[in-house]
Amino acid sequence: MKKIVIFGVGLIGGSFALALKKASATHITGIGRSQESLQEALKLGVIDAFSDTQEANIHAALQDTDLIMIAAPVAQTASILQSIKPHLSSNTVITDAGSTKSDVLACAKEVLGEQFNQFVGGHPIAGAEKSGVTAAMSDLYAGKNIVLTPTAETNKDGVAVVAELWRTCGANVSEMSAETHDGIFAAVSHLPHLLAFALVDDIASRPNAAQLFSFAASGFRDFTRIAGSHPEMWRDISLANKTALLSELDAYQNELSQLKQLLTNEDGAGLQALFNRASTARNAWAKNRQ
Ligand SMILES: NC(=O)c1ccc[n+]([C@@H]2O[C@H](COP(=O)([O-])OP(=O)(O)OC[C@H]3O[C@@H](n4cnc5c(N)ncnc54)[C@H](O)[C@@H]3O)[C@@H](O)[C@H]2O)c1
């Protein structure tokens, strides 16, 4: 890959750029809605050049581009693809890093039409509650999972190119359908974020919030770290994966009802059994991850 264009040079796009630059001499152009943050990205050496979203400038930036990475909030995908489409050569591979995949693929199919085969949906399972290019890290993807969601129409060479780029960033690549992806991440990523946002919002809205926060310690910190995440990004993810997320909320509400019942009945054995199952599963997961 000699020339890459990244739409959205924040935590995820910036980390992708830094990892690739560390591994090879790639020329990276950033395109975004904030000139100030693109200037910052240039100053930090994350990108080599940048452009605004004016049509003539996008046209110039996309000349001879090998790969386009879209790393903006998922609701921006349609307008970004629309701005790319008139200038897209048949040799350019397009990929993305969005946290939801069915909505992104549907939008790529609609906007790109017969060039949809050039689009490879992707999602790095790595990130942070921080956002913006100043949070970007060259080793964010080292040892992490990347999920690609090619369809029957996706060009196989394009999939191989995207997989190889992520491996260059140090990641492990796997493939699944967009639907399977969205079901899995509704349960293990999107639901936990909603729960963290909900808990902090509840505490913050109470009259004695200042007192509660002043005594909150590491348990609260660990449960709520992700409530510091980017609100626009999580609005878009929630709306894009609404159906799967609503069933996860139902399942969680059932679990909470069970817990409430055990507590109401002062069922110590039942509570301990539930905590035991969860603790065993959590410790096994953590051990496996190492
Ligand atoms: N943060 C995470 O933990 C994480 C992990 C995996 C995937 N993702 C996904 O990666 C994407 C980017 O997330 P992030 O954490 O890097 O966010 P971020 O806020 O750090 O960066 C997003 C960047 O996109 C830019 N942008 C917004 N609209 C744009 C547009 N129309 N055209 C071009 N640029 C635009 C913003 O100005 C910003 O620089 C999201 O789709 C998110 O779902 C995030």
Ligand SMILES: O=C(O)C(=O)C[C@]1(C(=O)O)C=C[C@@H](O)C=C1
């Ligand atoms: O570590 C974090 O802060 C994250 O939220 C990363 C995390 C997650 O694990 O849920 C968040 C969203 C992504 O799409 C992928 C990864």
